[in-house]
Structure formats: C-alpha cells, structure tokens
Amino acid sequence: MGSPKKAASGPTMAEQADRHELYQASVQNSEFEIDFMDATFxxxxxxxxxxxxxxxxxxxxxSVEWIKRRRGNTAVSVDNDPEVLDWGRQRNLAPLSNDQRKRIELIEADxxxxKTDKVDMIQxxxxxxxxxxxxxxxxxxxKSLRESLVDDGLLFLDIFGGSECYQTQKEKRKVDGFKYVWDQYEFNAITYELKCAIHFHFPDKSKMKNAFTYTWRVWGARELREILADAGFSETIIYRQEFDDETDEALDEYVATEEADDFACWLGYLVARP
Ligand SMILES: C[S@@+](CC[C@H](N)C(=O)[O-])C[C@H]1O[C@@H](n2cnc3c(N)ncnc32)[C@H](O)[C@@H]1O
Structure with a gap:
C-alpha cells in the first residue's frame, strides 16, 4: 500500500484519461453558470x-444544462471543431430524452x-x-451578437483581470482523481498576447501535457465595455466575484459593481444589453 505508483506495465492514467471529461470536471460548472444567467436575466x-x-x-x-432546466427551453450551440462537437453529441446529448434532444441544435461553424435566429441570451x-x-x-x-439577440435579450461574457493576467505563472488545483494545472507560459507585454495551456497530472505520476492550448489577447474590462458600446450595446454591467473577508478565498457569489481593488486576480461576468 502507500502512495499510488506507476504500474510496471500497461497504460498510464494519463494515457487512459479523456481530456474532455477532465476539462468538464475541472474547468466547467455549468449548473452554476446557468443559475447565474437564469437569475440575472x-x-x-x-x-x-x-x-x-x-x-x-x-x-x-x-446548453444541455439549459434545456434540462425547464421544458420549453431551447439552445443553439456553436463550435468550429467537429471533434469536440462529436464528443458532446455522444456523451452529453445521447443520454437526453427525445424531447430534450429536439430542443438543442449543435452547429459546426465559426x-x-x-447566422442564427434571435435568442434571449447568448453566452x-x-x-x-x-x-x-x-x-x-x-x-x-x-456586432453580430447584438443582431442575434432579441430586443430585451442579454449577452453574457466572462472576464478576468488583475496583475496576474500580465505575467507567466502556473496554478495547480486538486480535483477528484487528478490535478488541474493552468499554465500561462508566455506573455508579450507589448501586444498583450498570452499563451496558456491546461495540463493534467495523475496520482501514478503520469501527465497529460498541453491537453488544451490557447493564444489570447488579454482584454481589459474598460476597453471591452467601449467596444461593446461601439457595437450598439446600450449598457454593460460587471458582476465581480466576491472574496471571503477573513480567508480571502474566492466565493461563488458575483455582485454588480464598479469597484475593484488592485487584486492580483479577479474573475467576473460582463453582461450587456442591446
Ligand atoms: C476554451 S473552449 C470553451 C468551452 C466552454 N465554452 C467553456 O466555457 O469552458 C473554446 C472552444 O472554442 C472553440 N473555438 C475556437 N475558436 C472558434 C471560432 N472562431 N468559432 C467557433 N468556435 C471556436 C474551440 O474549438 C473550443 O471548443
């Protein structure tokens, strides 16, 4: 007994793992996201x-969480990668009832x-x-999102800010059965281009490196609001994640505010009205 060791032969935990399953378990909290969107709307x-x-x-x-939430809810889900859409079809849509499946449409597109029918909410x-x-x-x-919303619709974007956006850094977090590693491995202080990757580490010491990689521009809240205004959105509201006063831990609570201290890292939602 003792700590798990790599098996002498046979596939490692990393080799057996499914990167989309790990991503859903470590990055996403669709129940919370839909709770927030439903209540805010x-x-x-x-x-x-x-x-x-x-x-x-x-x-x-x-989208699956959304259509399960209430009979009558509908979802259109867009991604340009056929592999991840197929995975979603087999793993997330297949277990749905016929009625639920009819209310969700997956579209492979940029x-x-x-072009989609106008909807109440876009995330x-x-x-x-x-x-x-x-x-x-x-x-x-x-602009295209603005045109795809009904008159009283809402756009939901997420956002993060703080000094840690503008630097290389690694953050590790334990999840059930594995470790999630967020790796900001390159930042260009002129262009604000940030290169990041997600790795997964396992108890048998095996690793799935670069399970997902992204090249982003770090956009600030203020400039995003200006671009949204230029695109025709009449109002934007920032909901910033709250921290526990005593422990400084991030809470699952987001409040509408214009105030933020010089946090090293803050997360939030940016909600825009047409
Ligand atoms: C980080 S994942 C986001 C998954 C999920 N929305 C979430 O909140 O965790 C980014 C996804 O965007 C897709 N993607 C990237 N560029 C795209 C584009 N121009 N049009 C459509 N999908 C795109 C990728 O295929 C990938 O599945």
Missing amino acids: EELVGRKAISMREDFCGTAIS VRDV AYNFSYWFFQERKMLLDYF
Missing part, C-alpha cells in the same frame, strides 16, 4: 429566458460567420472571445 429583464445560444460551446454541456464563456486579438475583429463579432 429574470432580474434585469423581468421575465424568464427561453432561448439561449452558446458560442465556443465545446462539449455543449452548458462564431463570426454563423461566450471561458474567455474564448479573447481568441480575437484585433479590435476590429472583436467589434464585428460583438
């Missing part, structure tokens, strides 16, 4: 949302080109719009 708009579009949907787990999460590094490209994307 009702509070700001005064009715319940029905239709949602999920951009950069990956395995579409958030989010900048796709673009995990900072994926940071793939768009040129202002004009981001502006055009935001």
Whole structure:
C-alpha cells in the first residue's frame, strides 16, 4: 500500500484519461453558470429566458444544462471543431430524452460567420472571445451578437483581470482523481498576447501535457465595455466575484459593481444589453 505508483506495465492514467471529461470536471460548472444567467436575466429583464445560444460551446454541456432546466427551453450551440462537437453529441446529448434532444441544435461553424435566429441570451464563456486579438475583429463579432439577440435579450461574457493576467505563472488545483494545472507560459507585454495551456497530472505520476492550448489577447474590462458600446450595446454591467473577508478565498457569489481593488486576480461576468 502507500502512495499510488506507476504500474510496471500497461497504460498510464494519463494515457487512459479523456481530456474532455477532465476539462468538464475541472474547468466547467455549468449548473452554476446557468443559475447565474437564469437569475440575472429574470432580474434585469423581468421575465424568464427561453432561448439561449452558446458560442465556443465545446462539449455543449452548458446548453444541455439549459434545456434540462425547464421544458420549453431551447439552445443553439456553436463550435468550429467537429471533434469536440462529436464528443458532446455522444456523451452529453445521447443520454437526453427525445424531447430534450429536439430542443438543442449543435452547429459546426465559426462564431463570426454563423447566422442564427434571435435568442434571449447568448453566452461566450471561458474567455474564448479573447481568441480575437484585433479590435476590429472583436467589434464585428460583438456586432453580430447584438443582431442575434432579441430586443430585451442579454449577452453574457466572462472576464478576468488583475496583475496576474500580465505575467507567466502556473496554478495547480486538486480535483477528484487528478490535478488541474493552468499554465500561462508566455506573455508579450507589448501586444498583450498570452499563451496558456491546461495540463493534467495523475496520482501514478503520469501527465497529460498541453491537453488544451490557447493564444489570447488579454482584454481589459474598460476597453471591452467601449467596444461593446461601439457595437450598439446600450449598457454593460460587471458582476465581480466576491472574496471571503477573513480567508480571502474566492466565493461563488458575483455582485454588480464598479469597484475593484488592485487584486492580483479577479474573475467576473460582463453582461450587456442591446
Ligand atoms: C476554451 S473552449 C470553451 C468551452 C466552454 N465554452 C467553456 O466555457 O469552458 C473554446 C472552444 O472554442 C472553440 N473555438 C475556437 N475558436 C472558434 C471560432 N472562431 N468559432 C467557433 N468556435 C471556436 C474551440 O474549438 C473550443 O471548443
């Protein structure tokens, strides 16, 4: 007994693991995301949302959570990678009832080109719009989102800020059965281009390196609000994650605010009205 060791032969834990399963378990909390969107929409708009579009949907787990939430809810989920969409179809959509499956549509397309019916809510999460590094490209994307929302719809983006955005760093976190490693391995202080990767480490000491890699531009909250305004959004609200006063730990609580100290890292949602 004792600590787990690498088996003398046979595949390692990393070789047997499925990167999308690990990603869903370590990065995503679709139940929380949908709780936040559902409650915020009702509070700001005064009715319940029905239709949602999920951009950069990956395995579409958030859309699945949405259509399960209420009979009648619908989702359109867009990603340009057929491999991850297939995974989502087999693992997240297949277990649904026929009625639920009819209310979700997966579209393989670039989010900048796709044309969808107008929806109540659009989400673009995990900072994926940071793939768009040129202002004009981001502006055009935001304009297309504005056109894809009903008049009283809402756009939900996530955002992070603080000094840690502008530096290389590694952060490790224990998850059930493995370790999640967030690796900001290159930052260009002129272009604000940030290269990051997700690695997974296992108890048998095996590693899945570069399970996911991203090249982003770090966008600031203020400039994003300006670009959203230029794209025709009338108002943006920042919901910043709260910290425990005593332990300084991040809480699952987001409050609308214009205030933020010089945090090393803060997470938030940016909610925009057409
Ligand atoms: C970080 S994952 C986001 C998954 C999920 N939305 C989340 O919140 O964790 C980014 C996804 O965006 C997709 N993607 C990247 N560029 C895209 C584009 N221009 N159009 C559509 N999908 C894109 C990738 O294939 C990948 O599945």
